[in-house]
Amino acid sequence: MAPETSDPVPTRDQVLEALRSVIDPELGDNVVDLGMVRGVEVPAPGVVRVEIALTIAGCPLRAQLDRDVRARVSALPGVQAVELAMGEMDAEARAEVMSRARWKARERAPVTGIAPSTRILAVGSGKGGVGKSSVTVNLAVALARRGLTVGLLDADIWGFSVPRLLGMDGAVEARRGKMIPLVRAVEPGTLKVLSMGFLADEDRAIMWRGLVLNRAVQQFLEDADWGQLDYLLIDLPPGTGDIQMGLARMLPRTELLIVTTPPVAAQKVAARAADMARRGYLRVAGVIENMSAFTCEHGTTYQLFGAGGGARLAEEIGAPLVGTIPIHPQVSEAGDAGVPVAMGDGPLAGVFAELARVLAEEVAPLVEASGCTARLLDQLAEVVATEPVGTEG
Ligand SMILES: Nc1ncnc2c1ncn2[C@@H]1O[C@H](COP(=O)(O)OP(=O)(O)OP(=O)(O)O)[C@@H](O)[C@H]1O
């Protein structure tokens, strides 16, 4: 777009406001409130210069913050160029940021049983039926097959489908007042699953009563003993509303994976979901295109719903395209049989294995326990858990 004199030059305040939607997923807060923004300048119309100080320069989240800052700032009207400098904090500044994060951790009343080092990915879309649940379940299986411990929370309180897709039933037991997720070994890893479908009818009725959907999700997070998890995948219900906002409040470091389908019309809906997420300060980790081109056994490719929608959405919202999943009857047949395709060895299992690889190695890698803030945060969580709230030490 050619620069026009009528283009509003972003003000410093507008830039800062945009930066408030950039979340440091480890510290669970935005970079402005954490004090990581060291400078914002607009040296010429449309040119924005931002300086960010990282807690630790070699942090694997550096690339992610870089991408998020650029995406948010360049989305402001009138911005032509973003110049971004990343520095490292000194020990004193780092201590300051940690203490701020610590206050935030305390303020956030509900204490979930999810360890700070667990990477949380909620799978959502703008509309129903695009394959969120199928994608979530298969991705969880594929991650477990990498040897990881993966939690799977079915946040679709009314329309739960995870138990059926995994062929699991059974009743959740409680130990010391905490729900114990159902465990399924997926060699060499483990799945831990909680769903409304595992609750006894009367318990379900209590949770349904009075439309306390968020309470139900909150209970699955707070009143459950998940143990140590590498990833927690959350299957969101269709739509964009309450549950997402509730997650943003309870687990602000939740990141969103947006599932979309190839047609352009679906992108608008999915873009709205991304927008919602941002306003609720959830970071969009990536886009997955489901029901993409299907190649039959004769080698002919059918683009049943058009092509390229996932890539377009990813570009629009400044998030990576994690991968595309072909439309294939085996996906739904396997779902009906309760044995997800990702469990097998065919080409579709390969598609999900590759998705899991891209997630685990590129888009949402586990934060190394050494050399980054995750370790500090795990210690912090212990301190917060053992200290009385309300007395600042
Ligand atoms: N890649 C695929 N190929 C073929 N069928 C698929 C694929 N992905 C999902 N399906 C089928 O599409 C239907 C909807 O999938 P699913 O229930 O996973 O969607 P959803 O987005 O979770 O729906 P809801 O909004 O109701 O929660 C199911 O019948 C499922 O088997």
Ligand SMILES: [Mg+2]
């Ligand atoms: Mg679903």
